[in-house]
Amino acid sequence: MEKSKFVGLRLTPDEEGLAEELQGLLGLETKSSVFLYALQQLAVAYDLIPGERGKVYHNDWRKTVNRLAELQEQAQAHARFLEKIKNQSEGMFNDMVEMIKDVDTIVDQHGCDEGRLIQILLDIQRENNWLSKEAVDWVARRLEIPANRIYHIATFYKAFSLEPRGRHSVAICTGTACHVRGSMRLLDRVSQALKIKPGQTSADLKFSLDTVNCLGCCALGPVIQVDDEYYSNPSSQELEEIKEQCE
Amino acid sequence: MLKNAEDLEKLRNELLKDKKKEQTQIAVCSGTGCRANASEKVVAAFRQGLQDLGMEDEVELKNTGCHGFCEQGPIAVILPQDICYLRVKEENVEEILEKTVRDGEVIEELLFEDEGTKEKIIEESKIPFYKNQERILLAENRKLDPKNIDDYIAHGGYRALSKVLQEMTPEEVMDQVDKANLRGRGGGGFPAGKKFRTTAQAPGEPKYVIVNADEGDPGAYMDRSILEGNPHRVLEGLIIGAYAIGSSQGFVYVRQEYPLALENLTIALEQAREKGFLGGNILDSGFNFDVAIHRGAGAFVSGESSALMTAIEGWVGEPRPKYIRTAVSGIHGKPSNLNNVETWANIPLIMDKGVDWFLNIGTENNPGTKILSLVGNVRNTGLVEIAMGTSLRQLIYDIGGGIPGDKKFKAVQTGGPSGGCIPTQYLDEPIDFDNLSRIGSMMGSGGMIVMDEETCMVDVARYFLNFLKEESCGKCTPCREGIKQMLDILDKISQGKGEEGHVELLQELGDFVEEASLCALGTTAPYPVLSTIKYFQDEYEAHIKEKECPAGVCKELIAYVIDEKLCTGCALCRKNCPSDAIAGEPKETHTVIQGKCIKCGICLEVCPPRFAAVKKEKAGKKVLVEEGGN
Numbered sequence: 001m002e003k004s005k006f007v008g009l010r011l012t013p014d015e016e017g018l019a020e021e022l023q024g025l026l027g028l029e030t031k032s033s034v035f036l037y038a039l040q041q042l043a044v045a046y047d048l049i050p051g052e053r054g055k056v057y058h059n060d061w062r063k064t065v066n067r068l069a070e071l072q073e074q075a076q077a078h079a080r081f082l083e084k085i086k087n088q089s090e091g092m093f094n095d096m097v098e099m100i101k102d103v104d105t106i107v108d109q110h111g112c113d114e115g116r117l118i119q120i121l122l123d124i125q126r127e128n129n130w131l132s133k134e135a136v137d138w139v140a141r142r143l144e145i146p147a148n149r150i151y152h153i154a155t156f157y158k159a160f161s162l163e164p165r166g167r168h169s170v171a172i173c174t175g176t177a178c179h180v181r182g183s184m185r186l187l188d189r190v191s192q193a194l195k196i197k198p199g200q201t202s203a204d205l206k207f208s209l210d211t212v213n214c215l216g217c218c219a220l221g222p223v224i225q226v227d228d229e230y231y232s233n234p235s236s237q238e239l240e241e242i243k244e245q246c247e
Numbered sequence: 248m249l250k251n252a253e254d255l256e257k258l259r260n261e262l263l264k265d266k267k268k269e270q271t272q273i274a275v276c277s278g279t280g281c282r283a284n285a286s287e288k289v290v291a292a293f294r295q296g297l298q299d300l301g302m303e304d305e306v307e308l309k310n311t312g313c314h315g316f317c318e319q320g321p322i323a324v325i326l327p328q329d330i331c332y333l334r335v336k337e338e339n340v341e342e343i344l345e346k347t348v349r350d351g352e353v354i355e356e357l358l359f360e361d362e363g364t365k366e367k368i369i370e371e372s373k374i375p376f377y378k379n380q381e382r383i384l385l386a387e388n389r390k391l392d393p394k395n396i397d398d399y400i401a402h403g404g405y406r407a408l409s410k411v412l413q414e415m416t417p418e419e420v421m422d423q424v425d426k427a428n429l430r431g432r433g434g435g436g437f438p439a440g441k442k443f444r445t446t447a448q449a450p451g452e453p454k455y456v457i458v459n460a461d462e463g464d465p466g467a468y469m470d471r472s473i474l475e476g477n478p479h480r481v482l483e484g485l486i487i488g489a490y491a492i493g494s495s496q497g498f499v500y501v502r503q504e505y506p507l508a509l510e511n512l513t514i515a516l517e518q519a520r521e522k523g524f525l526g527g528n529i530l531d532s533g534f535n536f537d538v539a540i541h542r543g544a545g546a547f548v549s550g551e552s553s554a555l556m557t558a559i560e561g562w563v564g565e566p567r568p569k570y571i572r573t574a575v576s577g578i579h580g581k582p583s584n585l586n587n588v589e590t591w592a593n594i595p596l597i598m599d600k601g602v603d604w605f606l607n608i609g610t611e612n613n614p615g616t617k618i619l620s621l622v623g624n625v626r627n628t629g630l631v632e633i634a635m636g637t638s639l640r641q642l643i644y645d646i647g648g649g650i651p652g653d654k655k656f657k658a659v660q661t662g663g664p665s666g667g668c669i670p671t672q673y674l675d676e677p678i679d680f681d682n683l684s685r686i687g688s689m690m691g692s693g694g695m696i697v698m699d700e701e702t703c704m705v706d707v708a709r710y711f712l713n714f715l716k717e718e719s720c721g722k723c724t725p726c727r728e729g730i731k732q733m734l735d736i737l738d739k740i741s742q743g744k745g746e747e748g749h750v751e752l753l754q755e756l757g758d759f760v761e762e763a764s765l766c767a768l769g770t771t772a773p774y775p776v777l778s779t780i781k782y783f784q785d786e787y788e789a790h791i792k793e794k795e796c797p798a799g800v801c802k803e804l805i806a807y808v809i810d811e812k813l814c815t816g817c818a819l820c821r822k823n824c825p826s827d828a829i830a831g832e833p834k835e836t837h838t839v840i841q842g843k844c845i846k847c848g849i850c851l852e853v854c855p856p857r858f859a860a861v862k863k864e865k866a867g868k869k870v871l872v873e874e875g876g877n
Contacts, residue, residue: 115559115560116561118542118558118561121544122503122544153544153562156546156563156565156720157544157545157546157549157563158545158546159503160544175465175466176465176466176622176623176660176710176711177465177466177622177623177628177696179465179710180624180696181623181624185847188845189825192825213463213465213547214463214464214467214468215279216279216280216468216471216505217280217283218620218622218623219280219320219622220280220284220317221622230282230283236825
């Protein structure tokens with residue numbers, strides 16, 4: 001069918017804008033098509049021609065457009081949220097896979113030998129700073145031993161922790177030589193400065209405080225060990241400085 | 248890889264040829280004690296300094312194991328002149344290199360100064376701390392780089408092994424150990440030769456040999472220093488022992504709290520394997536042997552032989568009844584010979600220098616030396632090696648330099664947590680296995696903790712019992728419950744709540760725990776209590792009857808007071824008090840609010856000596872009653 005030309009419309013800037021918005025919304029090629037579409041919808045509304053009523057059916061066009069934009073934004077936010085959750089769970093899943101891979105490597109290094117169990121646990125503790133339930137379960141499965149035997153070891157020896165430990169380990173030597181030189185007073189001061197008791201980890205996972213029975217630098221007593229550094233009986237001010245050095 | 252004994256001698260000669268030129272050596276101690284005093288920075292500064300002065304080729308810089316004089320660390324010794332510099336800091340390095348190493352001048356300030364005569368001593372061997380020792384095991388620490396097997400070989404290392412494998416039968420080796428009367432250095436003093444034979448003759452294959460380096464005694468670190476400073480010596484002893492006993496698998500059980508010892512030992516094992524001292528057909532003798540390291544995970548009781556073996560099997564290290572000795576039925580029920588680090592380290596020396604040489608050191612029933620860690624209230628803290636039979640007085644006064652601050656000697660605690668306290672009247676007793684047991688203590692692993700008059704014996708007993716309560720594995724009731732009950736009573740006594748009859752009750756409980764416990768931890772646990780009651784009963788009585796701590800240690804029994812007449816109101820104590828327990832306006836007399844005081848003693852520390860207004864009141868309970876506090 002031959003088409004005649006549709007001409008002669010003069011639009012105000014407002015009308016021009018509305019037409020453009022509708023064009024985008026309806027996914028039409030030209031602005032003229034918008035008017036054709038509107039004409040068609042009018043005809044349908046007055047039952048002049050048969051057809052389905054359009055989705056956009058509102059007196060206040062601007063309101064409709066805004067509402068639509070709002071919905072679209074919401075939908076996008078939902079999509080972003082879903083994406084994030086997906087990534088997160090993927091991350092957790094990947095972490096778990098990494099952890100299991102690490103545990104596997106350690107178990108294999110020890111020849112998957114249950115006689116090396118304590119050595120395996122020591123390596124995992126050093127790698128992760130603690131023994132997570134997942135790690136314990138996985139070791140039990142690999143060595144084909146009950147998890148109970150691992151918990152027996154993990155609770156018996158001082159080296160193991162079943163909770164995450166702080167990034168910085170602070171240890172006060174309470175060996176005999178340090179004890180007779182006043183290590184308990186040092187412990188009190190450190191405990192006050194870090195606001196945790198021996199055996200505890202601060203809520204921000206920054207510090208763990210412990211007592212140890214001898215660091216073997218008896219000549220320096222009383223001694224405090226922060227990570228790999230030893231300090232001999234620091235004053236309260238020096239303690240603050242040491243604390244600040246820790247990230 | 249050394250194929251046979253000839254190869255070893257060839258290598259040794261080559262190494263010695265290289266060393267022949269009279270080279271200056273700087274030996275810097277890198278034991279844990281000196282490392283804690285930043286010796287690593289000193290080493291780095293020396294390395295840089297030598298480079299800057301272009302002396303790298305003339306001077307050999309050595310990172311050695313522990314020299315022993317930990318109190319004065321970091322230590323640097325310039326050889327061959329034997330000039331010993333103490334408390335060396337990074338900033339001293341340039342001066343040492345320019346003056347001493349290049350120009351041969353001695354720097355006075357870094358030398359040892361005798362407290363009494365104010366005399367400066369240049370040579371290490373003339374410092375009283377070293378002069379009065381008999382260093383056969385520790386002497387080489389300062390000459391060796393523990394990470395380099397060639398150093399050990401150049402100093403005659405593995406010569407004993409090569410001799411044993413070539414010339415001696417296993418039976419002859421055991422004979423020599425028997426004749427040398429080498430007694431177990433881990434504390435019991437059991438004859439090592441007899442133990443060797445028991446394992447060798449026990450039925451069952453394979454047989455195991457084990458080094459016990461689970462040194463858990465607080466205040467003792469001799470085994471660590473040997474492993475850190477001279478790991479090959481221990482390894483050589485272990486290989487010789489394995490040959491004598493007929494074992495092909497060895498274990499070294501090391502505490503994981505000793506990272507440097509672990510590191511050096513791991514390197515030593517690798518190097519020994521490379522050279523062919525471990526593995527198959529060692530030095531063409533047909534003898535096969537290898538060693539695995541097992542790290543301890545922090546449990547005192549795991550150092551007990553049966554517990555240690557259970558841990559090596561991968562189970563929790565709890566002791567088991569030893570109706571059959573571990574020498575007969577140990578790891579996986581097989582004959583297992585366990586000895587302490589120091590015992591193994593003595594073996595190559597006996598094989599190399601001969602039985603007669605060894606018998607000449609020490610006393611008749613206790614030949615050889617013993618390494619002790621001399622710590623506590625003593626001037627020269629450190630690691631000491633003495634001939635058996637040296638008296639406690641020689642140890643504490645000649646070697647240790649006496650008690651700091653001119654305080655009085657009160658007691659020396661020997662034998663670790665399960666040992667006893669030895670009072671002044673026994674100062675002239677010789678140190679050996681039998682004698683220390685006779686006077687109510689024991690050798691143990693060799694910790695010597697010196698206590699001055701300001702040490703409270705009730706507190707000491709309480710400290711050790713608390714340690715043992717924590718470390719008791721809880722398997723047998725007398726140990727688990729008995730120690731706890733004894734500790735509860737001691738707690739009461741130290742809090743001034745002691746009652747008549749408590750001392751007798753402690754003795755009764757102590758006898759019971761000793762009699763009925765399963766392993767050595769339990770059977771010896773009451774010793775610190777029983778020995779302090781034996782020698783210091785008056786202190787217990789003072790706590791119980793007078794509610795007074797004569798040494799002024801037990802917190803609940805003391806009070807800090809400010810003397811009105813002496814206080815000038817400088818406010819130092821008020822500013823430093825962590826619990827706001829001091830009241831008073833500036834320039835006016837201050838007072839301690841007893842109810843708030845946590846007895847930290849900071850006020851006493853900060854009060855300027857020219858005022859000396861803060862005093863520790865030993866009969867603190869009375870002060871509290873008067874004030875109506877608490």
